[in-house]
Amino acid sequence: MWRKALLVGRWLVPYIRSAAPVVVVLGLIALVVATWWLGPKWEVSGEFPLATWQTRALVTLGVVLLLATIWGTLLARRLGKVNAEKAEEQKEQEDPILPMERRQRRLLDRQLAVLKNNLPGRRGVYRLPWYLVMGLKDSGKTSLIQRSGQTYTLTNVTRNNRADRNPFGLDWWIGDHGVLIDPDGELLSQNQDAGGEIPQRLWGHFIQWLERNRPQRPLNGVILAVDLAQLSTASDEQREAHAILLRTRLRELMEQIGSRLPVYVSFTKMDLLYGFGPFVRTLSKHEKEQALGFTFRLEGQLDNDDWLNEFAERFSDMITQLNERLPDVLANTRDAEDRAAAYSFTRQLAGMKPVLETFLTSLLSADAFSTPALVRGAYFTSVVQEGVPEDAFVSAAARHYQVSGPIQPAQRTGQSVSLFTQSLFPGVIYPEAGLAGDNRRVVRG
Missing domain, CATH: 1.10.287 (Helix Hairpins)
Known part of the structure; x- marks a missing residue:
């Protein structure tokens, strides 16, 4: 009645x-x-x-x-x-960008309302850790999120209508154990030749929204998605530009929200290194689910850049472990071409050590003018085996002699599996949600 x-x-x-x-x-x-x-x-x-x-x-x-x-x-x-x-x-x-900022605020508020309705209480927005997944266009960050083995129940219900969306937007992935915010790559690249003021303003507006709606601890960390295959074939100038661009966005983020953030680097698209497929084919299901990479020490760090020395050591240890596994891989691989490819894969990865060291130094090393990131680890992932693999050595030689390199056969997308990601978020990243610093301005009050 x-x-x-x-x-x-x-x-x-x-x-x-x-x-x-x-x-x-x-x-x-x-x-x-x-x-x-x-x-x-x-x-x-x-x-x-x-x-x-x-x-x-x-x-x-x-x-x-x-x-x-x-x-x-x-x-x-x-x-x-x-x-x-x-x-x-x-x-x-x-100001024609103003309607875009208002639309972005409306969409962000809508996602926040969904979160608050399902996590009520004054501290509801802090009950799940929030992470920003940053990466340039085609870096593989969205695939990493989608195929990381997590369940995004709320996300499946509340996905933004693509029609009610800015040219450059942010997708939310609300899972059982964490919230992942996935900005379009153009928000980070802010290409000045293609109306760079729009993504620049929307990026700044998003950071302000974060600080306003989650003031004490706007984020629990940042995950940087970097295309490993692209790094292997890029020139030194391209790698440097890539690193500086991400460094700039990360610096803007930490300065605005007033806290030091844990940063996790995921080198994606490992499958596009020639020989990856034959090498991982012999791994067990358990090995394929474990994170491939390393987490840096928290204790005993005397300098903000001690992690760089640890990266060099741990990367060499990882290559040693892969080399120790190589005889079994070769013994269980019948095709001679696949055996040669698997051997080439370990050599390519080992040869990328100086490239990765230089890239990470440009990306995350401390300086005297900004808050350094709390660099926690580097991991290697493959979630969708598609595209044409490239041999980094052969490609480098072809560029040097200005000749065309051989074209490898494309991978069959129907056989894609998620590799080295199932334990990355629940086993490595989420347990460290408390490492992020609080907003200094809020703490001082």
Whole structure:
């Protein structure tokens, strides 16, 4: 019964609101008529307060003034609303990016509302750790998120309508153990030749939104997705530009939210190194699910860049382990070409050590002018085996001699499996959610 009454009430509300001014005016007119018609007969404690026409005239004047006040207030509100809309239209004409910022805020607020509805309470937004997954376009970050073995129940229900979206947006992946925010690569690259002011403004607006809605600890960490295959074939200048661009965005982020963030580097698309497929084919299911890489020590770090020395040591140890596994791989591989490819894979990966060291130094080394990132680890992943693998050595030689390199056969996408990612988030990243620093401005209060 009450439910039906509530539904009827909701149905009547719009009609009541639209009819309210008319009802008020009619009510006041009825009051004036009653004052003159019935007023002289109104008795209070043996007296007739409205017996004289002067008293009734004063009451009528009061009613008219009340009516004028109500009417003027409503008119002023409408006029103020119209003026505000005109002012907003003028602002949007002067600043065409402003509507995009408002649309982005609306979409972000919508995702935040979903999160709060499912995690109620004052500290609801802090009950799950938040991570920003950063990477340039085609870095493989979205595939890494999708195929990391996590369940994104809320995300499947609340995916943004692609039509109601900015040219450069952010996707949210709300899982059982964490929230991953996935910005479009263009928000990070901010290509000035293609209207770079738009992604620049939207990026800054997003950081401000983070600080405003999760002020104490806007993020629990950052995951950098870097295309390993692209690094293997890029020139030194291209690698340097890639590193500096990501470094700039990371610096902007940490300066704005006022905290030092843990950073995890995921080298994606490992499958595009020639020989990867034959090498991993012989690995067990358990080995394929484990994270391939290393987490740096927290204790005993005397310098912000001690992790670079540890990277060199741990990378060499990883190559040693792969080489120790190589005889078994070769013994269990029948095809001679596949055996040669598997052997080439370990050599390519070993040969990338100086490339990765230089890249990571440019990307994450400390300087005297900004808060250094808390670099936690480097990991190697492959989630979709597609595309044409390249032999880094052969490609480098071909570029040196200015000749075309051999074209390898494309991988068959129907056989893709997620490799070295299943334990990366739940086993490595999420357990360290408490390492992020609080916003210094909020702590100082």
